Amino acid sequence: MGVFTGFDGLINQNIQQPLKARCCRPRPSPRYLRMLNLNQFQRMILYNIQEPWYWDPDVDPKLKAEYKKNSHVRSMPLYAIDPKYYxxxxxxxxxxxxxxxxxxxxxxxxxxxxxxxxxxxxxxxxxxxxxxxxxxxxxxxxxxxxxxxxxxxxxxxxxxxxxxxxxxxxxxxxxxxxxxxxxxxxxxxxxxxxxxxxxxxxxxxxxxxxxxxxxxxxxxxxxxxxxxxxxxxxxxxxxxxxxxxxxxxxxxxxxxxxxxxxxxxxxxxxxxxxxxxxxxxxxxxxxxxxxxxxxxxxxxxxxxxxxxxxxxxxxx
Structure with a gap:
């Protein structure tokens, strides 16, 4: 068992088509996150869809909207390198x-x-x-x-x-x-x-x-x-x-x-x-x-x- 077993899915989602059946738990409210005693950084990484993310160009627009609504940035079909250039x-x-x-x-x-x-x-x-x-x-x-x-x-x-x-x-x-x-x-x-x-x-x-x-x-x-x-x-x-x-x-x-x-x-x-x-x-x-x-x-x-x-x- 490797050191990073359990996190392989994080990177594997960059090499697979998005799974349509994986949507997703509702977005916690800010009040709920405060109740969990999460600090500002921890709350930020849960739902951060700011630039410079580049979406998989083949993602269906409806699925993209669902991702934005219910997923956190780690599970989205995003890329740091602009797919225009490869x-x-x-x-x-x-x-x-x-x-x-x-x-x-x-x-x-x-x-x-x-x-x-x-x-x-x-x-x-x-x-x-x-x-x-x-x-x-x-x-x-x-x-x-x-x-x-x-x-x-x-x-x-x-x-x-x-x-x-x-x-x-x-x-x-x-x-x-x-x-x-x-x-x-x-x-x-x-x-x-x-x-x-x-x-x-x-x-x-x-x-x-x-x-x-x-x-x-x-x-x-x-x-x-x-x-x-x-x-x-x-x-x-x-x-x-x-x-x-x-x-x-x-x-x-x-x-x-x-x-x-x-x-x-x-x-x-x-x-x-x-x-x-x-x-x-x-x-x-x-x-x-x-x-x-x-x-x-x-x-x-x-x-x-x-x-x-x-x-x-x-x-x-």
Whole structure:
């Protein structure tokens, strides 16, 4: 049994057609939610249908209205990456190849490679890793606007190591989307839990699956910025196509007979610098160590989530 068993349905609903029979419990009233003693954040994530959600274009309008009325955002057939810029049916098919019963060829994603450089007070991380999961869905994992449970559960209240609190689209220009994001990072120091608010501006491109981000406000940090790029990884090219030369998606689909899985190769850069008062040894050493370790833990959470997705539907 995997760590995330029980949450697989959250991501699986992004790779299936919506189930018409699943509507749904009535929306609790604000008074009822207050009676349950839920805080503002918990109430918000129950029913949050703000941008930047992109609906499955094949959803029937009546079903869409029913979803909006009676469902919460995690169960809706929504996407963080605009379906205008990719073949949604093909992504669904690819997700099925990775997690379906016909997945008889195990795929191993090694832990992320993280190279650290320090110069003039700045800490620069160059990160590379692979995930056996379609690129568009990996991009959603990196932004995680719907706050799906990709990261390790932190406590008994089912809060994650990294929670998304709010997302607001500032600008939409074709495939480019600039988003303001507020997150909460949870960590334990000497056994004591702490919650660090993170306020970011993310500049994404939904066509080439790239993004740049920088802090708008972040505790303890003078500089916090970076970028990522998600590229297709033709996982079965050597086995099915007998070729190591560079090919494109159409060529790969043809030579593999449509059976070739497309995973993701992710390259990231992360630059950070503690604020001036904390950027002196040994405090700066401690903050750098904690930051690097936390980033590695988050990436490991994503890797284990994908591994668990593979195991959940693998043949005995």
């Amino acid at each position: 073949d949604l049916a093909e992504v669904n098919r690819q997700a099925g190849l990775w997690s379906g019963p016909d997945n008889k060829h195990p795929w191993y994603d090694a832990p992320a490679t993280v190279k650290v450089k320090r110069k003039k007070g700045l800490c620069n991380l160059n990160i590379e890793f692979t995930l056996g999961w379609p690129p568009q869905l990996v991009s959603e994992m990196l932004t995680n606007p719907r706050n799906l449970n990709f990261f390790r559960l932190f406590d008994r209240e089912f809060r994650q190591r990294l929670d998304n609190k709010s997302t607001k689209v500032l600008k939409k220009d074709g495939p480019r989307q600039i988003t303001e994001v507020k997150k909460t990072l949870r960590y334990k120091i000497l056994g004591l839990p702490i919650a660090i608010p993170i306020h970011l501006i993310i500049d994404e491109n939904h066509q080439n699956l790239t993004a740049k981000f920088k802090k708008k406000k972040m505790m303890y940090m003078k500089v916090f910025e970076g970028s990522w790029k998600v590229e297709p990884l033709y996982a079965d090219q050597e086995r099915l196509c007998k070729s190591r030369s560079r090919i494109n998606e159409e060529e790969y689909k043809s030579c593999s007979g449509g059976k070739g899985r497309i995973g993701s190769k992710v390259t990231m850069e992360q630059i950070f610098q503690p604020c001036s008062l904390l950027n002196v040894p040994p405090i700066s050493w401690f903050i750098r160590e904690i930051t690097i370790k936390t980033i590695k833990n988050l990436l490991e959470d994503l890797r284990k989530f994908v591994m668990d997705m593979h195991k959940s539907s693998s043949p005995e």
